[in-house]
Amino acid sequence: MAGCSREGSGPVVVSVAGDRDQLAKPLASPGAPAAKLMLESTAQGLVGFNASGDIIPALAQRWIVEDDGRSYIFRLRRAFWADGRRVTAPDVARLLMARIVALRRLDPDGPLDAVQAVLSMTGEVIEIRLAAARPYLLQMLAQPQLGLLSSEGGTGPYRSRSRGHSLLLTPIDRTTGDDEGAEEPIPADQLRVVRAERAALAVIRFREAQAALMLGGRFADLPLLVSAGIDRGSVQVDPVQGLMGLAVVGQGKLLDDDNVRAAINMAIDRTELPALFPLGGWATTEQIVPAQLDLSRPPTPPAWALLTMAERRARASATVTRWTADNGTPSPLRIALPDGPGATLLFGLLRRDLAMIGLDARRVAVDDRSADLRLIDEVAPYDSVLWYLGRIGCARKVHCSDAADSALQEASLASNAQDRDARIALAEALMQGHNGYIALGAPIRWSLVSRRLTGFAPSARARHPLNRLFRPPN
Secondary structure, three states, rough: HHHHHOOOOEEEEEEEEEEEEHHHHHHHOOOOOHHHHHHHHHHHOOOOEEOOOOOEEEEEEEEEEEHHHOEEEEEEEEOOOOOOEOOOOOHHHHHHHHHHHHHHHHHHOOOHHHHEEEOOOOOOOOEEEEEOOHHHHHHOOOOOOHHOOEEEOOOEEEEEEEEEEEEEEEEOOOOOOOOOOOOOOOOOHOEEEEEEEEEHHHHHHHHOOOOOOOEEHHHHHHOOHHHOOOOOOHEEEEEOOEEEEEEEOOHHHHHHHHHHHHHHHHHHHHHHHHHOOOOOOOEOOOOOOOOOOOOOOOOOOOOOOOOOHHHHHHHHHHHEEEEEEOOOOOHHHEEEEEHHHHHHHHHHHHHHHHHHHOOEEEEEEEOOOOOOHHHHHHOOOOOOOHHHHHOOOOOOOOOHHHHHHHHHHHHHHOHHHHHHHHHHHHHEEEEEOOOOOOEEEEEOOOOOOOOOOOOOOOOOOOOOOHOOOOOOOO
């Protein structure tokens, strides 16, 4: 391991923002960057993402789609569990259905809502049966959260072993499943040494050439790059879409007032956000859905979209003044944000803007249950309006529109595409008008990458598989 202390031609040292428990028990916090990295490295699913974010085979070597998109049939490749047992279709069907059920509780209106069954057809073939076509099923199946783990571990592409405060990842032979006893030693550059640590420490480790790759960078950690003197050429920004904004999660008379929620949304000056997070190509937004995607029309703009910032604040201030006259001075809004200097900068902007319309604000921890507004900062796993609406719907305990939720439920049961599209469009318009989610911009995902890693590429899904860090030889 002494040879892993400096960047060179040896094992690739990787630091990921997070903590050791997320590496050791990834299913306990599957959304964390460290947990996702461990799952995609040791517990592949049927399909996965390549370095650019495109779908590639994983446990499934090929697949076909039948019955107008309601049947996905996968042929499994030869693979082995960590204890040496052969992977079979019954194993995969059972484990996959369990993961789908768990994830469906969090995203009831997503593409997994239509899964009726996962069946083993032969020892090497499984079928996923859907009640209705879901065009983005493969993108969801490629998520690290749908990686398959037996009681002894996953099927690779790596096996992990503890090495002090790090994990040593050793590649598995895709043909035999072996990771030990090979006649030829594994080339050093195929090994990976992975640590989960605070972003500040990971940035310094990269700067000091003690790591070739730092993953899991988010907006909250972005100012660290300037203070650490990181060269801009080392920073790789992923072109992701998703949700970065404030979900209204508090209860009470103030936030139950439709006009007050709209006032909060109007008060925030998004034009000042790019100065806080200076990234080329990053865009702010006032809409839940960032683009048309699979909507039948462009996304609904806020009702106040054409007002100037001064007009917005004047209207918002009048709303808060009326509410205060009727109900008394409101308590400070508790805004739940992650740790990090970027989050501190964001809170300063939010507190200033809310003060301009007569509302006070207090910062609380991101998991504080007493929060009134909580930051959502998530990359969309698939390009559908269904994910955006489902992520901020009633099932996620966000202040929601019952009518919009009903429209989403009706969309999943629609008998034809035209009716389904109409229901989804109705739900999108209702949720935008409800102001239960205050959009700020696209998520920010960045990495620090050594020039040695010639295969690294920005990813639209913010996924960077560790077995694809080098370009294949000519």
